[in-house]
Amino acid sequence: MRKINSLGVAAAILALASTSLTSVALAEDVAVTGGTAFTKGGSGKVENATILMSDGVIVSVTAGGDVPSGYRTVDAKGKWVTVGFMASGSTLGLGEVGSWADNNDSRTGAKYKDTIGLDVAYSFNPRNTVIANTRIEGVTRAVTQFSGTSDNWRGSGAVIQLAGSDVADMIVHNKGFIRLSVDEGAARGNGGSRSAMWADIYKKLDAAKPKDEDEDDKSEDKSEGKDGEKADSKDDKKADKKKPKKKSEGDKMLDALFAGTVTLQVSVHRASDIQQVIAMQKKYGFKVMLTGAREAWMVADELAAAGIAVLLNPLDNLPSRFDMLASTGQNAERLQAAGVKIAFLPPDTYQTRLVVQNAGNAVAMGLSWEAAIDALTINPAEIFGVSDHYGTMAAGMTADIVVWDGDPLEVMTSPDAVFIGGEQIELVSRQTLLRDRYKEIPRAPGFKK
Amino acid sequence: MKTVSLLTSAGKRSVGAVVALAALLSACDARQEQGEFVDINRDPFPSSYAALASETTLITNVTILSGTGERIEGGSVLMAGGKITAVGAGTIAAPDGARVIDGTGRWVTPGIIDVHSHLGVYASPGTGSHSDGNEIGDPVTAGVWAEHSLWPQDPGFGRAAAGGVTVMQLLPGSANLVGGRSVVIKNVPGRVAQDMKFPGAPYGMKMACGENPKRVYGSGNNNVSKRPSTRMGNVHGYRQAWADAQDYQRRWDKYERDYSAGKDVLPPARSLRMDTLAGVLRGDVKVHMHCYRADDMGTMLDVMKEFGYQIASFQHAVESYKIADKLAENGVCSAMWADWYGFKMEAYDGIRENIPFVHNAGACAIVHSDSSSGIQRLNQEAAKALADGRKVGLDISKADAWQWLSLNPAKSLGIEAETGSLEVGKNADLVLWSGDPFSVYTKADITFVDGAVIFDRADKSKQRVADFELGHVGEGDVK
Numbered sequence: 001m002r003k004i005n006s007l008g009v010a011a012a013i014l015a016l017a018s019t020s021l022t023s024v025a026l027a028e029d030v031a032v033t034g035g036t037a038f039t040k041g042g043s044g045k046v047e048n049a050t051i052l053m054s055d056g057v058i059v060s061v062t063a064g065g066d067v068p069s070g071y072r073t074v075d076a077k078g079k080w081v082t083v084g085f086m087a088s089g090s091t092l093g094l095g096e097v098g099s100w101a102d103n104n105d106s107r108t109g110a111k112y113k114d115t116i117g118l119d120v121a122y123s124f125n126p127r128n129t130v131i132a133n134t135r136i137e138g139v140t141r142a143v144t145q146f147s148g149t150s151d152n153w154r155g156s157g158a159v160i161q162l163a164g165s166d167v168a169d170m171i172v173h174n175k176g177f178i179r180l181s182v183d184e185g186a187a188r189g190n191g192g193s194r195s196a197m198w199a200d201i202y203k204k205l206d207a208a209k210p211k212d213e214d215e216d217d218k219s220e221d222k223s224e225g226k227d228g229e230k231a232d233s234k235d236d237k238k239a240d241k242k243k244p245k246k247k248s249e250g251d252k253m254l255d256a257l258f259a260g261t262v263t264l265q266v267s268v269h270r271a272s273d274i275q276q277v278i279a280m281q282k283k284y285g286f287k288v289m290l291t292g293a294r295e296a297w298m299v300a301d302e303l304a305a306a307g308i309a310v311l312l313n314p315l316d317n318l319p320s321r322f323d324m325l326a327s328t329g330q331n332a333e334r335l336q337a338a339g340v341k342i343a344f345l346p347p348d349t350y351q352t353r354l355v356v357q358n359a360g361n362a363v364a365m366g367l368s369w370e371a372a373i374d375a376l377t378i379n380p381a382e383i384f385g386v387s388d389h390y391g392t393m394a395a396g397m398t399a400d401i402v403v404w405d406g407d408p409l410e411v412m413t414s415p416d417a418v419f420i421g422g423e424q425i426e427l428v429s430r431q432t433l434l435r436d437r438y439k440e441i442p443r444a445p446g447f448k449k
Numbered sequence: 450m451k452t453v454s455l456l457t458s459a460g461k462r463s464v465g466a467v468v469a470l471a472a473l474l475s476a477c478d479a480r481q482e483q484g485e486f487v488d489i490n491r492d493p494f495p496s497s498y499a500a501l502a503s504e505t506t507l508i509t510n511v512t513i514l515s516g517t518g519e520r521i522e523g524g525s526v527l528m529a530g531g532k533i534t535a536v537g538a539g540t541i542a543a544p545d546g547a548r549v550i551d552g553t554g555r556w557v558t559p560g561i562i563d564v565h566s567h568l569g570v571y572a573s574p575g576t577g578s579h580s581d582g583n584e585i586g587d588p589v590t591a592g593v594w595a596e597h598s599l600w601p602q603d604p605g606f607g608r609a610a611a612g613g614v615t616v617m618q619l620l621p622g623s624a625n626l627v628g629g630r631s632v633v634i635k636n637v638p639g640r641v642a643q644d645m646k647f648p649g650a651p652y653g654m655k656m657a658c659g660e661n662p663k664r665v666y667g668s669g670n671n672n673v674s675k676r677p678s679t680r681m682g683n684v685h686g687y688r689q690a691w692a693d694a695q696d697y698q699r700r701w702d703k704y705e706r707d708y709s710a711g712k713d714v715l716p717p718a719r720s721l722r723m724d725t726l727a728g729v730l731r732g733d734v735k736v737h738m739h740c741y742r743a744d745d746m747g748t749m750l751d752v753m754k755e756f757g758y759q760i761a762s763f764q765h766a767v768e769s770y771k772i773a774d775k776l777a778e779n780g781v782c783s784a785m786w787a788d789w790y791g792f793k794m795e796a797y798d799g800i801r802e803n804i805p806f807v808h809n810a811g812a813c814a815i816v817h818s819d820s821s822s823g824i825q826r827l828n829q830e831a832a833k834a835l836a837d838g839r840k841v842g843l844d845i846s847k848a849d850a851w852q853w854l855s856l857n858p859a860k861s862l863g864i865e866a867e868t869g870s871l872e873v874g875k876n877a878d879l880v881l882w883s884g885d886p887f888s889v890y891t892k893a894d895i896t897f898v899d900g901a902v903i904f905d906r907a908d909k910s911k912q913r914v915a916d917f918e919l920g921h922v923g924e925g926d927v928k
Contacts, residue, residue, distance in 0.1 A: 098792040100664060130791060271922070298922065315822050317928045318573045319604055319918065325574075326922040347822075350791035357829065360889035365927075411829045411889045412836035431790070435800045438770050439841060441810070 027423050029054045031067040032403060035076030038083075039393040041378040042370030049081060053399040056422035061393050074417055074424075076403045083393050084140025084400035084420060085376040085408075086159075087355040088311040088343040088383070089291060092131060092144045093124040093160060093170070098350070106349075107148035116178055117249025118155025120144055126170050130350055132429035135162035137353035138402040138415040141172075143384060145179060152186040152197065154179035156253055157265070159384050161400070163420035176385045178253050181267040182277065183292065184323040198276065205284060208254035263287040263385075265311075270323035271298040278306050289383055291345065292316075294324040297331045300338035309341040309383045314362035332375070333366035342371075343380040360409035372409060398422075486708055487716040489701075489724060491733070494596060496646035501637060501901035505529040507543045508881060511552025516559035516855040516870035520848035526557050528877035531899035536871045550895075556886055558851055559870050560615025560878035560896065561827050562858035564737065564784045565764050565817035569619055569642075570595050572603035573821060574917075583622035584629060588666055588677060589690045591654060592721035593629035595619045599642040605821040607913030608928055610636050610904035612825035613880035613893040616647060618862055620655045620764075623739040624665040626677065626686040628655035630725055631737060633862050635878075635898050638913060651735050651863040653761070654725055658683065658740035658749060659795045684748055691756040694726035701727070735761035735863055737784070741795035743771035750779050762815065762861045766807075767799035773810030782813035782861040786823075787830040787837075804831075804853060805838020805845055815861060816853045827854055832887035847887055876900075 030053045037049035039061050050065035051058065067073055095104030105123035108115065124144065134142065145157030156175040164170040182197065191197045247255070256262040266277050269292050278299070281288040290296060291311040296303060303310065317329040328334075335342050344362070346355035359372040367375075381391025389398045399422035406413035418425040506528045513521040513536065527535040527544075535541045543549050570582040581598035584590040599619060609617065614636055621628035631653035632646060639645035659680065667678025677683045700717035707714040728734035736753075740746045740763045753760050759780070763769065766783035767790060769776055776783060785807070790799025800806075808814040816831045818824035835850040859869025868876045877900035884891040895911075896904040905911035909925065918924045 097794055097797055099794075100660065101794050133791075295922070315826075317825075318608060318821055319921070319923055320821075321574050321576075325918075326926070328923065328926050328928055330927050348792070351788065354788070357833075357889060361826070361829075364890045364892060409889060411832040412887055414836065414840065431800045434798055435770075435802050435841065438800075438806065439802075441771070441774055443774075 027056050027421070029068075029071045030074060030399075030419070030422070030424065031071040032074045032076050032081060032401060032417070032419075033067060035079040035081040035403060037061055037081040037393060038373060041083075041376075041392070042368070042373030044393070049076075051081065051393065051401060053401065053419065053422045056399055058393060058395055058397050058399050058401075060395055074403065076417075079416060080404040080406060080408055080413075081393075082138075082373065082402055082404065082408055083377045083391065084135075084402050084418065085138055085356055086141035086143075086343075086380040086384075086390070087134075087139055087346045087352045088143050088380045089345045090142045090144055090349045090352045091147050092134065092142050092162075092349055092352055093126065093128045094120060094144060094146070095349075096125070096128055096130070106146055108146070108150055110150050112150050114248050114250045115149040115151050115153040115155060116253050117251075118146055118149070119175065119249065120146065120156070120158045121167055121171055121174055124158070124160070124167050124171060126165055126167060129430040130352070131162050133350070133431050134352045135418060135420065135425055136415065136427045136429055136432070137356065138404065138408060138418060139353050139355060140400040140402065140418065140420045141380075141386075141390060142352055143380070152181040152190045152201075153250070154181065154267075156262070159386050161390075161398075161420055163423060163425055172390075173384065173386050175253065175256075175262065177263040177265045177289070178257060179265045179267065179291075182273055183267055183269050184321055186267070194273070194276075201280070205254070205280075208251065208258065209284065210255075210258055257286050258284065260287065263289055263383075265289050265291055267291050269294040269321070271295040271326065273323060274299050275302065278302055278308065281306055281308065294320075294331065295326040296340070297328065297334035297338075298326055300335050300340055303335070304339040309343065309379070310335055311343050311345050311380075311383070313345040313347065314358050314365060314367075315347065329361070329365040332362040332372075336367055336371050336375075341379050341383060343375050343383055344372075356408060357411055360411065363409060369407075369409065481711060481713050483708065483711065483713045484715075487704075489719070491728075494594075494643055494646075496648040497641070497643040498635060498637070498639075498646055498648055499644075500531050500899040501903070503528070503531055503877075503897075503900035503902075505544050505547040506550065506877075506897075506900065507541060507547050508550045508552045508557055509540060511881070512556040512885075513871060514556065514558045514848045514851040514886075515872070516851055517872065518846070518849050518852060520846065524557075526871060526879065528879075528897065528900040531877055531901070533871055533873055533875050533877050533879075535873060550881065552881060555884060555894065556882040556891075557871070558613070558828075558880050558882065558886060559855035560868070560880055560898065561613045561854045562862070562869060563609070563614055563617040563818050563824050563827060564762065564815055564858045564861055565819045566609075566617040566619055566821075566824055567622065567819070568605040568609065568617065568821060568824070569599035569601065569603045570621065571821075572600045573605055582620075583624035583665075585624050585665060588625050588662055588675065588686050589627045589722065590621075590625050590629050591627045591690070591723070591725040593621065594632065595621050595630060595655075596632040596642045596646065599632065599634075599645070601639040601642060601645060602916045604915040604918055605824070606636055606638075607904070607915060608821070609824045610896050610913060611893060611906070611928065613828060613882070613886070613896050614824055615878040615880070615896060615898045615903070616859075616862075616864070616868060617824070618653055618737070620653070620737065623655070623657035623661040626657060626662050626683055627690060627726070628657060630654055630734070633864065636896075637898055637901075637903055647864060647867075649864075649867075651733065652725075652728065653735045653737045653862065654729055655764075656687065656736055656738040658738060658745040659742060660793060661739070662686075680745065684752065687749075687752055688755070690726055691730070691752070691758075694723055694730055695756065697723035698727040698730055729758050730756065732759070735759075735861070737762045737764055737861070739764045741765050741767045742798075743768040745795070746781075747772060747775065750775065750781070753779075761863075762813075764817065765796075765819070767796050767803060769812070770800060770803045770806040771798075773807045773812050776807065777810050777812035780813075782815050782857060783807050784815040784817040784858070784861070785834075786819070787816065787833040801833070801837040802841060804834035805841075805843050808845060808849070808853070809838070809843050813857050813860065814853050815857045817858075828882075828886040828891070829889055832889075835887065847885075850887075
């Protein structure tokens with residue numbers, strides 16, 4: 001990751017020449033001074049902090065520390081300084097305009113088959129304007145992923161940093177997770193019944209499971225699979241006689257899932273459905289995270305025991321569907337209290353920036369402020385496997401730093417300065433350009449009312 | 450349904466008819482024998498609203514945003530008989546037996562009025578069987594009424610009460626050029642829709658510009674099932690509908706003239722669709738038009754002038770900032786989100802400063818939700834818009850900004866004489882907030898409608914549990 005910065009600078013220079021909207025400035029040595037810094041999520045508070053950034057990474061964070069010569073100083077006196085926030089789900093970069101605009105790559109056609117093998121890198125557009133709309137609000141990282149496919153597998157997703165000018169710059173971790181939906185909507189569209197859907201899921205996973213662990217039936221869990229299990233073993237015998245097929249991208253991702261290098265992100269809501277997911281995780285032993293998870297609080301202890309993290313939107317408090325009847329604004333707080341690692345979803349891709357307001361509302365519903373900031377920084381860094389370089393404000397970490405004009409979770413505050421990979425982002429977007437064009441309504445001199 | 454109604458009919462026109470008939474009756478025998486005069490009952494589903502039990506309540510030492518642009522520190526508000534009976538700085542003597550609430554550290558505002566909700570018509574749970582908001586099949590369905598889709602047991606009403614919403618306009622969807630009548634309701638529990646209807650509130654009529662109608666009917670794939678399939682087709686559709694409505698109104702006017710002249714005449718054939726459209730042309734029904742793009746709105750301002758009606762509001766209006774001067778000149782409100790944009794082409798040019806820019810141009814700005822989630826936090830939407838305006842140098846106070854949530858919505862709905870601000874004599878529709886309502890951490894502590902508590906954060910018995918929620922796992926939980 002760290003080497004990206006020098007490449008990023010080169011790309012940024014090229015981009016500066018080619019587009020007026022490029023906002024990545026040159027990487028430089030910068031000191032942010034005088035602010036109140038939160039160095040470990042919502043904790044690790046440092047008053048009058050001197051934050052030094054060089055070559056795209058954080059050099060040090062010290063209280064009242066000196067600024068070495070050669071550093072440009074950004075005064076943050078009276079401001080709050082955090083790590084740039086991360087939104088744990090979006091389709092950022094996969095489409096410029098959502099509906100009926102013929103540019104959306106976040107969904108596959110109805111006949112596309114290898115839905116596990118989908119890779120967002122082919123679709124991601126670094127110049128998508130929603131990215132700038134998002135980062136100027138202090139969200140510097142996001143998970144981007146597919147929103148719909150022909151079945152209930154949704155390919156893999158990526159962690160992106162919201163600055164840079166080419167795909168390789170901006171996708172900082174790709175194919176770290178694959179997605180599967182087992183919620184009520186998925187059941188309707190995949191077999192018509194949960195029973196049919198789960199049988200198919202087990203069939204697929206059993207087929208993908210490494211064979212040396214699947215020789216006999218002693219691992220069979222009576223509560224799971226049942227008939228599907230028998231059918232699978234027959235299929236396996238037949239498959240063994242055939243020549244080994246060339247592996248699809250999806251097969252490779254499932255191999256990685258069983259190898260433990262990829263996590264299965266499951267979209268699920270009803271408590272009993274979540275328990276099915278926990279049972280599946282126990283059966284196979286692979287890594288799982290949940291997304292949506294309206295009723296997760298009801299099985300919070302089981303999730304904590306299984307080490308399953310939950311991505312959620314804390315505003316979801318209506319019984320929007322029959323698998324969401326126990327929805328409550330306290331989902332975040334209750335999961336956190338039970339020891340489940342949580343991170344936040346934004347309301348939608350265009351409003352990825354509002355993941356911050358969502359976090360504020362979780363606090364209004366009882367979550368601690370510190371835990372809410374954790375859920376925007378450290379937690380998603382760990383959940384999505386990027387905590388080696390992102391999530392805290394420590395020496396050596398990528399310098400994603402935001403200077404806020406007040407409590408970042410408040411609805412009336414906003415960033416005064418945003419650094420991504422140590423580079424200060426111009427607070428300009430297509431939206432601010434429109435704003436500036438119309439602040440004084442342009443009229444022809446002879447315009448008559 | 451013909452209503453023969455001299456004494457029982459409601460509405461402006463019937464008054465005229467009664468007068469005319471009284472004159473006729475005196476000279477009756479000199480004329481030819483006439484059939485009974487057929488008048489249209491303009492209120493066939495009358496409000497059965499009755500205020501909930503309330504007590505005289507005094508809130509003291511509280512920060513007040515009056516809703517008229519005024520801010521009072523350390524003020525008091527007195528509610529009695531469902532009305533605001535006193536409001537101002539300093540202390541007000543508590544009447545005997547009054548409930549006194551110490552408002553120290555807390556804020557009072559007028560109740561939030563959401564002019565764009567689909568609660569009840571697109572209820573939770575959002576099953577296919579609950580999808581009652583778009584009467585697709587004909588681009589002009591002026592004859593359908595949202596109140597006939599309204600399911601009072603939508604759990605969203607209780608959530609909105611917890612967000613400080615006291616009144617809302619429930620609208621049909623935007624699939625059609627003319628989607629049908631809206632209904633203005635008070636956010637109180639009701640067994641039937643009429644129990645919630647705001648007494649005397651004018652009807653609204655939903656219209657829609659742009660992408661939605663042309664997508665629904667044109668489909669965009671050269672598979673046009675029915676007009677419209679283009680924006681120009683949309684405008685043809687509105688204009689023809691208005692022209693038809695003019696014709697319809699002329700026939701009824703002629704019927705009245707002829708009857709008044711003593712002729713034995715049959716009334717024109719009744720058209721429920723034309724009743725609503727003609728109601729707009731007479732000024733009885735207010736037009737609330739879903740419209741995103743500035744050019745679409747500009748077209749509709751001319752259609753409005755061509756047919757002599759008034760558009761009360763453009764709904765969503767994400768490009769109002771481009772024509773805020775024209776909207777101010779034409780007296781048309783814009784009901785807007787703080788920051789939604791981008792999800793379709795006509796929302797692509799949305800900016801975060803839309804609301805403050807419209808306000809700054811002297812036009813009527815309204816914060817609306819169009820969302821069962823957003824309606825719970827409209828105060829935060831106003832806060833974001835205010836902050837965005839201030840950031841580009843607009844000097845707007847919180848007291849001014851609250852008008853986006855109460856008085857301006859009330860004006861656009863035609864209920865500003867009854868509610869929308871904290872003024873003596875108005876309905877006691879107000880919210881006691883736990884603190885500054887422009888903070889994300891602030892919650893509505895108590896929401897009052899006509900002086901009665903419709904939500905109390907500290908009292909489980911005042912937290913609404915819809916019939917639907919009974920017996921389910923979420924019943925009675927903190928929401």
